[in-house]
Amino acid sequence: MKFINFAVVKFSFFLVLGILAAHFLPISTFLLNYLLALLLAVFALWLWSRKQLIQTVYFGIATYLCFFVIGYFSYQIRLPEFQSKHFSHLVTDDTAEIFQLKITQILKPDKFNLKYFATVNSINGVPTKGKILLNVSKDSLSKSFSPDEILLVYAPISEIPKPLNPHQFDYSKYMKSLEVYGQLRVSEKEILKTRKGTRTILGMAQNFRASIVEKLQKTKLKTDERAIIQALVLGEKKDIGKNLYTEYAAAGAVHILAVSGLHVGILFFILTFLFRPLSRWKFGIYFQAILIVLLLWGFALLSGLSPSVTRAVTMFSFFALAKLFERDTNSINTLFLSFLTLLIINPLWLFQVGFQLSYLAVFFIVWLQPLFYKVGYSKYRIVRKTWAIVSVTICAQIGVLPLTLYYFHQFPGLFLLTNIVILPFLTILMCGGILIVVLASLEILPNWLAESYNFLIEGLNGFIHWVAVQDEFLFKNIHFSSLKVFGTYLLIIALVLFLKKISYHRLIISLLAISAFVTIYIFDEFRTSSNQLIVFQKSKQTLIGYKNGTNFTIFKNDSTNNISEEYPIKSFRSAFNIENYFEEKLIKIFQYNNKKIFIMDSLGIYPKQKSIHTIVLTNSPKVNLNRMIDSLKPKQIVADGSNYYSYAKRWEKTCKLKKLPFCHTAKQGAFSIE
Structure with missing residues (x-):
């Protein structure tokens, strides 16, 4: 059974x-x-x-x-409107209130602010609940806060801003998937009081992790090497430099830096090996299973309970329980049981990228790997072991590739080489990392061991760097829509089912899946082939883009540097399948769809003709807008991000009096001229 x-x-x-x-x-x-x-x-x-x-x-x-x-x-x-005590019912944007906050998580800081997640315990003394993003100015603060600390602050709450350019990463949407529905920006003078709060398990785990990191900083471990060991063992990625992370992503090895099922699996087998002697006792198997499950969940708590690690620990817990009660189990059943359990606990996890990729990778490994393993089976042990790594890597990549292309628009061509080299040594790195963390925590880490680990991680980083600089094998700016994701998974599933059991009905299903995929591809190409003229939002800069089919031209003031891989152009190119990209000097008057567009610069000089349809104000021109509107009779006015905010606010009032449509891209986002 x-x-x-x-x-x-x-x-x-x-x-x-x-x-x-x-x-x-x-x-x-x-x-x-x-x-x-x-x-x-x-x-x-x-x-x-x-x-x-x-x-x-x-x-x-x-x-x-x-x-x-x-x-x-x-x-x-779980939505705020269905929670009567949620803080969003008691606050108004830009109105200062007295908030009592409890720090729940420390986030990676940016250039100017320390960042935290905090729960809102009360507003002006009224009990509330709900999570908030807290930004504390670095310049004004002498110390950082720790989890479970209580703060009393007086500041206005604001919404987390939505993206101002098309197809830009929506940070506000991402925060909502974490149940964060607002933010506070404060300096030290707005923090009225601080005190220690009631301890929580998550808070104690984070504080313990912070103390381990602090002790690791006192060892002979170098900065990059220490950042890698913190990511591998503690799930702490804040100290990984941007360049190092980019190289791991380009090499197809970024999954090593995020504690996931791979790390939990290695830890599971390490613990099983260490506690094997317990199985010799009468009730030893029960103690073994309980100890392994408790330690796995302790590791999950220590690493921050991310969706991927929670999925892995839940799944291995079910495996351990099945073994404990001597029940036969099935990997796919166990995978879906953990999936069902976690989504009942927190349905918002379904919309997190890490959760999606984690389950897809494991599902395709469990489903496809036996088929691939049979194809490359060899009587030679070393060939079998190598092929096992290769087949697992390929199956996982097949499972996550469509979503990876959809979210990140790039594909590391050397992912197979990277994983073949790294995966066999990952167990050594994990074992060594756990040993170093334990010894560093006890402050008895010998220098020779730290230097030896430095040497290993330096070798790993060197290999990753070599793979990452092979630019010809990194495919970037790949257009992949949500429709293509659906069509690709439909095609993969149909073909795999056909290969597993060849039959007439499965052949028909496969042919229908191929037809659906081709139809989706043609429709997607047609959908992205339209023309568009757009004024992008870019602080202190003017960017106007003209899309003509798969050709895209950016008009800008500065023609010296290429911005094709910069924000916000990169995401726009990927979203619309741009094949040919050009940059041109911004011209003052041009025509689009039989409409004349006038670009006014800082000189404030405008033509005398009255056939202007749209005026784009740039670089804060000192112009009498009333007089210009009376002279040119435009249909609409746009102010981009290169203008002073006070100027744009004054222009908006003028246009409102004139009953003329006005758009400020820094406030309303990029503007598309029809």
Whole structure:
């Protein structure tokens, strides 16, 4: 008898459908009460159907509806509008309030601010709840804060800004997936009081990790090497330099820097080996399983409980429990059981990139690797071991490739070489890293061991650097839409099913999947082939882009440096499948779709003709806008990010009086001229 039934896959599917329905089709608070009543009714129907001797179709329908409604309900109740005590109901933008905050997590700082996640305990003495992003100015602060510390601050709350350019990374959306719905920007003078708060398990784990990092800083470990060991063992990536991280990404080895299933798997086998003597005792197998599960969860807490590590630890916990109760289990069942469990606990994890990539990689390894392993099987042990690494890497890459292209628009061509070289040594690096962390924590780390580990990590970083500089093997700016992601996964699944069992029906399904993929590809090419003229938002700079099919020209004042790989041009090129890119000097008057566009610079000189459709104000011209509007009779006015904010605010008032459309890109985002 199996540990679980394959029905858990179907349950997971309907749970995901419910979460997606709630995400894209939310309902009001009033209707949510009816949804809860529906859930109770469906659950009652399920209980009644379950007692029947012969199960009918109604039992299956009730079961699947239960999971659908659970997914829908659990997602909705996490939204601020469905939480009566959420802080968002008591605050107004740009109005200062007295906030009592509790630090929950330390984030990677930027150039100007220390960053934290904090819970809002109260506003002006009224109890509240909800998470917030706290930015504390570096210049004004003498010390940083630690988890579980309580702050009393007086400052205005604000929304996390949405992207101002098309297809830019939406930081606000990402924060919402972490249940963060606002931010505070404060300096030391706005922090009225601080004190120690009630300790939490997560807070103690973070403080313990911080103390280990502090002790590691006192050892002979070099900066980059120490950053790698912190990432490998502690899940602490804040000290990894931007250039080093970029090189790991270009080499296809960035998964090594994020504690994930690979690291947890290695730790699981290390712990199994260390506690093997316990199995000789009468009840030793129970102690062994319990100890391994507890230590794995301790490691997950220490590394920050990221979605990928939580997935891995949950999955290995189910494996350990299955072994404990002597139940046969199946890897796919166990994977989906952990998937179902975690999404019931936190449905918002479904929208996190790490969670998606983690589950896809493991699913395709479990599903495809046996097929690949048979193809390359050899009687020679070294060939078998090498092929095992190669097949696992290929299967994982097949699983995550469509989503990787969609999110990051690049593909490391040498990923296979990187993993073949690195993966066999990762266990050594993990074991050595754990030993160094333990000895450093006890302050007895010998210098020779630290220097030896420096040598190993230097070798690893050197190899990563060599792979990363092979630019011809790094494919960038790859256009991959959400439709292509769907079509690609449909094609992969259909072809794999056909190869596993060749039949007429599966051949038809594969041909239909190929047809769907080709149709999606043609439609996507057609969709991105339209023309567009856009005024981008760029602080202190004027950028106007003209897209003509797959050709894209940027008009700018400074023609000396190439900005094709800079923000915001890079993301726009990837999103619209730009093949040919050009940069030109900005011209003052040009025509687009039979409409004349006038670019006014800092001189404030304008022509005498009255056929101007759009005026783009740049570099804060000192112009009498009233007189210019009366003279040129424009249909709309745009001010880009190169203008002073005070000027743009004055121009906006003038246009409002003239009943003339006005857009300030620094406030409203990039403007597309139709």
